[in-house]
Amino acid sequence: MERRLCPKPNFFHMKKLKPFVAATLIAGVLMSVTGCKTENNTPATVSSPTAAVRPYPLNKCIVSDEALEAGKAYTFVRNGQEIKLCCKDCLADFDKDPAKYLAKLK
Numbered sequence: 088m089e090r091r092l093c094p095k096p097n098f099f100h101m102k103k104l105k106p107f108v109a110a111t112l113i114a115g116v117l118m119s120v121t122g123c124k125t126e127n128n129t130p131a132t133v134s135s136p137t138a139a140v141r142p143y144p145l146n147k148c149i150v151s152d153e154a155l156e157a158g159k160a161y162t163f164v165r166n167g168q169e170i171k172l173c174c175k176d177c178l179a180d181f182d183k184d185p186a187k188y189l190a191k192l193k
């Protein structure tokens with residue numbers, strides 16, 4: 088029952104305070120406890136590998152030339168270049184001859 092992830096204040100001393108002050112403090116404590124829990128789950132470092140990725144310039148599948156459909160299109164990054172396919176099945180074709188398809192971007 089006891090959760091010791093975050094340091095707990097001593098509620099005993101709050102009995103000396105006026106009710107609204109105590110309520111404010113308790114509310115603040117509850118918020119800080121929640122915040123502490125959130126911080127513990129946050130990764131220490133957040134890198135942004137997409138910063139150097141060149142965006143995909145076409146609005147069609149690089150393999151089949153089919154229009155890209157939202158929810159069905161498959162996006163991946165190859166050598167810093169974002170690639171979009173009309174479906175994940177086209178990835179196999181792309182991998183057979185990447186240079187041939189990448190030439191479409193130039």
Ligand SMILES: [Zn+2]
Nearest residue numbers: 151173174177
């Ligand atoms: Zn496809």
